[in-house]
Amino acid sequence: MTSQDTLSVPHDFICPITREIMQNPVLLIEDGHSYELYAIEHWLQSHNSSPITNKPLDDRRFVNNFNLKNAIQEYCTRQKTILSSNQFLTFNIRYSRVPIAWNNKPKLNIRLSLLGSSNTGKTTLSRYLQCGLQSNFVHTNSSVTIGPDLHFFYLDQLYDDQYVITIQLSDIPGMERFESCCDSHFRNCHGAFLITDSTDIDTLERIELHWYKQLQLKGKEHVESILVCNKIDIFEDNCDDNYRKIFLERAEYFASLHDMPICHTSALRGDNIQFMFKQLIIRILQNESLLQQIKENSSMYNKSLFRSEPISPTSSIQVLLKSSSRQNDYNSSSSGDCCLFA
Template identity: 50%
Template sequence: MASAITSIPDEYLCPITREMMINPVILIEDGYSYEESFIQSWLQNHNRSPMTNNELTNRTYVPNRALKSLINDFISQKQILSHSLTEEFLSFRICTKPIISDWKNRPKIRIRLTLLGSSAIGKTVLAQCLKYGRWPQTMTLPTSTIGSDILFYYLDKLFRNEYVVAIQLNDPPGQEQFESVTNHFFRECHGALLLADTTRLETLDRLEKFWYPKLEKFGMDHFQSVLVCTKMDLFEKEDIKYRELFLQRSQQFAFAHQMPIVNISAYRGDNIDYLFKQLIIRIMENDILINDLINQAISSQKLNIIQQKVIPDIHISEKQKSKFTCCN
């Protein structure tokens, strides 16, 4: 990942010092990552989690290899100023409202994101949380997706001051009997959100054995992906040994495929906007992907212009209209 963001991503900062980590570790008890030396010092003087303030029953921590790899990549690239992602553009927000009317005739970049994972892991809830920020407590939780839901969003900033950016979020069904119909989502996927339910280890197994191999087989070249660990509010209540096992397995999976991990809670609204924003940035920083998207946008705009010229406005006079009436 070639990072062009001059500010440091929040996930790279130690929660204790708010400085970028060099040797990140995960505290098993709370699931958060810290700089190793600072969490060591913290644990010598405190018996509570720095993040949750809950009393610690286990002080074990393990290296966060996936995060360390991403930080090292960020450090090696941070001096490179992207020609395409300016500071102004990086302040974009993801909106559900229609694009600004003045942008109607501008070329449109269409980024397709797809939610992948087993049934009942929170894909549909996550898709709606992008709209609301968190799952509205007044709304009932949805049942398993039978068909394929498609949601559309827009960025409120123009890319390179020229291109409108539209986001298509695909939510295919996760049940096994529908898995064969998701192949076309793989082929059109620029960014994959691979979801694992932190309370069900088998959903991570399914990502490893089915979803990611299918994505590699049928997906486009240079797609971007992120491992999304859902239901962190419930994960914090799990047995310590289970949490340690899940964190270890998720780290191994993410490290093997060089993808970041984002822990979310739809119930609390944790990291929802951050998750989507970082994946969009990763896609737009990939030169091959963004050049293809720009070429498609330009071709689509040219086609629209040609169609408008081929089909001129038809103006019929009152005299001509009378010829087509049944009664004169």
């Protein structure tokens, strides 16, 4: 840690001579102050006074200050953890392959689901995450989802300085006749976006009466959720004050009742889409029980890859030989049959 980083460091952790945080603090017995070992040794080579009081020293001895050293080490470890966490929180969601340099790093796979009625904009939200600012193209080319669509992303920052975070996003069809194919996505997801159309209060009621209940019934015990009020651009322009008041009060009541955040988005303009994904991912990683499940599942998956039997390099030759042998047997049998019927 350099001098420019010492503004928030406790004063006792900084060497009075170097003005930097100490690594090997020693206590100068006579003046009662601690210094960096190499700094006080160099000082005493050319001075016979205290670096702080400038008074002559009768006793030039010093001893290791182990208590201070332990305190500094604990502080530096804590600061490193905070710095790492803050750096991770600047992550972006990427729609591409994981960098080759990360291929050998452990991976944590987070499964997210988009839940809600048809025409709430679920598909447009997921495609906006892929296409970014090309929202007009995405919006005009969206179609009704008739089966779970899967999209894969990764975070461009390592979690805990070691884990690659991959995201599997399931876009669940909102029409009732397709709901039977969604059970596995309820059971396996770690986080869910409960999508409503802000201009249609019936979609919020459907979240309350069906989607959230199904998630609680079939999903994981500690699954995280966010209530997403989509189409906020139309809501602001086309809905009257009375409707807006009723919708917002009902949405806030539902969210507070189930201890989940609300996110207002516009799939057309791209408002808050990156934010809502980041918020849910962070909530999942801060959920200790859920994070432990993710780590265990990822560990089991990685072990299963290592246990898989390698393909024998001669297997293709063996297959060809067996195929040739069968063909010869067939030819012999065929020629025999011809003789019988001759």
